[in-house]
Amino acid sequence: MPYARIRAFFADSSTSFVLWIPVFIAAGIGCFFLSGGGPPLYVFAILSVLLFAGAAIGWLLRGRLWSQPCGYLLLAIMLMILGALAAHIRVAVLATPILARDMPHVIVHGIVEKIVRYEDGGQHLYIRSPAFSSHKGDTYQSGLEALRIRVRPQWIRDELRIGDKVRLAAGLHSLPAPSMPGGYDYARALWFSGVGGVGYAKAPIEIMASAPNHNFRPRLYQWRLDISARLLAQAGGSTAGTVMVALLTGLRGEIPQYVVTDLRHAGLAHLLAISGLHMGLMVGAIFFASRAAMAALPSLALTLHIKKVAAIVAMAGGLAYLLVSGASLPTVRAFIMAGIVLCAVVLDRRAMTLRLVAVAATVILLIWPESILSVSFQMSFAAVTALIAIYSQFERRMKSWWLGRGWGDKLAFYVLAVLGTTIVAEMALAPITLYHFNILAHYGLLANAIAMPIMVFWVMPCLLMLCLLYPLQMEGVIIPILKFGIEIIISTASWVAGLPGATGVYESPSFITFLIIIFAGLWLCLWRGKARYLGCVVALTVLALLPKKHASDILIGTKGTLYAVRDGTGALEFSPQAARQKRVVRDWVRKAGQEEPAQLVHNNGYRCDNLGCIMNVKGVSVAFTSEMDGMVEDCAKTAVVIASFYVPKELCQQPQLVLGLNDFRQNGSYALWITHTPKGPYHIEWKTVKDTRGDWPWANHRY
Known part of the structure; x- marks a missing residue:
């Protein structure tokens, strides 16, 4: 009977439903942001009642309901409601005030909260709790949480630090609108970061008072700026030095634009975004180094479970790297996953599964629902989901093949693994890259085959040594070696980006097409058995039947x-x-x-x-x-x-x-x-x- 077949189909795949939890939460968040302004409050009151009612029904009938298709449907609806509620609460709680009108000339008073430096010497200042002065000299509060002001190099006379009270003449604008219907809404990203207006400085900045800031976040940001300035000075202000600073502190503003363009066109832009690759290598290096150090001391090796102690040390090191690098969403995701893996080591459990990705995605979506709209979130989770899904399919075969092999075979296997990883990651990221950036790197496989071994075995170990030597003021020993490795990567990117046909520029696919491709990829990665290929068949059929996107005339x-x-x-x-x-x-x-x-x-x-x-x-x-x-x-x-x-x-x-x-x-x-x-x-x-x-x-x- 059809119902029996449907029930058997779901029963066979029931263990993978937990992997779909963040997908349904994301669907609810997406529906909220697609609603055009959020449903009225009474709708969310009804949804809350339905959510609790569904939870109560599920608890009462848990022995009979969750083995039925309707049980999965109820769970999916509950998770979508949860996602929509999380997004609504986030928007309601944040409630960032915005500048209601443009102000061509105004005197701004405030406290420097954040500084973003650029290669031309200019800066973006984030001014907290700004106040305005009228033409009569009266000062009044703006009601805004923060302003972002562009400052040209000629208006920077003294070195600014986080916490300084400043005064400047500026022209202010309300948050920028999309440049075209359906275009990227940069105002949304600024609003969620607490910025209510943008502008530009029209005269030199006056530092009214150098007030030390005792809050943790401003002090941490100033520490990152100090590290950046010190390392960049040690590197002689070179291009490789700016990339080195970006890999450690996450501050990428001073990297020359041509380097960023070359890395993007060569398919190496992911090296600049501190995510799973960087966190995994850093935590892994700390884990193996600390374990080897303790194993060399018999008094520790015989009395402690050094593997578990090394996992705890690596977790602390990962947390430090998270804070120093700025705690962006990809870095937070990578740290959550690394933390769960290390906890599994401590508890003697297997951790590198798709459930780990689901936990990290669920945590981020419930805390920062707007991250579903972020390109970095989409690319980060797409790549790691695809890689773990492929790895889990061939894990046993690879382990059995690896045992007893010589160094030549293992080296060849590593090269093939790098190429395979690059292919899988490029395929997972291609739809997202095409939809948001309209560009594809055709020779990404070649560039990654050259750059990834250098990144893994040269740059990241040297970066760890830099972190260890920095407190001793001995970082000058390792910086030349680290710079040379980065220069090879930059040269590789420049060479590959300059090859004929290195990049292709394509028109954006429609939003419906993008969603279908993403859903097909999720189905292929998350479902079990032969049913996983059904998603690809359905997606290809729907894409073939969809009318072609008609661009505006x-x-x-x-x-x-x-x-x-x-x-x-x-x-x-x-x-x-x-x-x-x-x-x-x-x-x-x-x-x-x-x-x-x-x-x-x-x-x-x-x-x-x-x-x-x-x-x-x-x-x-x-x-x-x-x-x-x-x-x-x-x-x-x-x-x-x-x-x-x-x-x-x-x-x-x-x-x-x-x-x-x-x-x-x-x-x-x-x-x-x-x-x-x-x-x-x-x-x-x-x-x-x-x-x-x-x-x-x-x-x-x-x-």
Whole structure:
């Protein structure tokens, strides 16, 4: 019977359901953030009641319910409700106040909470509890938790430290909106970090008082800055020195941009993000070194269980590395997993399983639900899940093959293992990289085959030695050796990135396509038996039947002066104002899968003069006008009018669509689609940033 088969199917895979706990929690969090502003409070009250009711039913019927398909369905619903509640509580508790309007000139007073340094000498200052001064000299509290202010090198006269009370003239803006409908919302990331506004310094910074900060987090951050400055000075300010500092402290701002680009194009960008690789190597090195040291002392080796003591020492070392490196989400995930592995060593248990990944993901999602939207979270867990899933399939075969083999065979096995690990990780990360960054490194396998052994056997052991020698002020002994290893990795990245066809730029897949691919990957990794391949079959079938994503034909910026039209080849051609808004252009180009912006060419129906441009887009005449003088003519001759000034609607009623500065101020950027239908000549659809962004606390809808 069908029901009996379904029941047998679930019973056969019931032991793997625990692996799906973070998946269902993440689904609930995702539904919350896709709701466009969060459901009303009474909805969450109902969900809370349902959650507790489901838990009570599960407890009362635990002997009969959990072996039934409906039991798994109830569990899945409960976990999704739990995820949505966690996200709602996080947003409600955080409640970061935001700057309501732009302030072109204001005097800011506050305490330096964080400093991010860059290669050009500039800095980003995070000012805690900022206060503003009026033109009369009166100071009043802003009500904000923190501001992020960009400071150019010429405005930095004295060395700033965490806890300094500063005064500076600045121009402030509300949190930035996405550059296009459906684009990345940087305001969300700032809001969750406690930042309510951004700005730039307009004059030198004045240090009003050097107040020592007794709080742990600011003192820890200042310690990281001091370590960074000292090591960078020891390294002579070299490029390898900036990478060395990033690997230890997590401060990557001073790495030259060309190095970051080369590493990304060579498929080696993961080396800069302190995650499982770095934490695993650091903790492993501490574990084996401390165990070997205790084994060399008979008094300790005969009286202590040195393996368990070494695990505790390694856990303490991992915690220290977590704090020094800045405790980013990938590092926290790696530390949780390393801690569980070491606890398993102490308890004589096997720990390197997918359950370990599920525990780490569940902890992070319940504490920081917004991390599901983070690229680092997605990439970190995708890679480690795929690697452990593959390893668990071949673990016994590899162990049996390894025993009794010579050094030559073991070396060959290591090389193949590195290549296999790289292939699995690249395949797991490819959908995420393509969706968020629109770029794939074609020669990542080659670059990792060269760089990974150097990273594992050279750079990370030297980094551990650096940590041991730093308190003794003897780090100068190991830094030249460490620098040389890093320079080899940088040179490898530069060489691979310079090869013909090293990278490919692709258009972003649709959100539905992205979700289907992720679900298929999770099904393949988490399910047991032959049923795991069913996910791939279903995913491929759905992807084949889905209609192809239709990219927008016209993009218009928030002021109406920047616009881009998609030509016959699918590439975006920009207006002459593209050079003035490089960040927006870069975002549009990246999403379009285009390497460099092309200037708007005056052919194929494009006609431009001092008043604007009239162009033919899919047989529809579109006017982009910058002066009121050309408005009457454009309204009479074109079907779509885009103006960079306020347009009274009664002056231009003939075109099908008229957009002016008032529309852009209310709705943000626009994306337009022109489609020809059998019933009429054409149909125009559009989306705005306001439509796709939702009504969230970080979206003040002032564009």
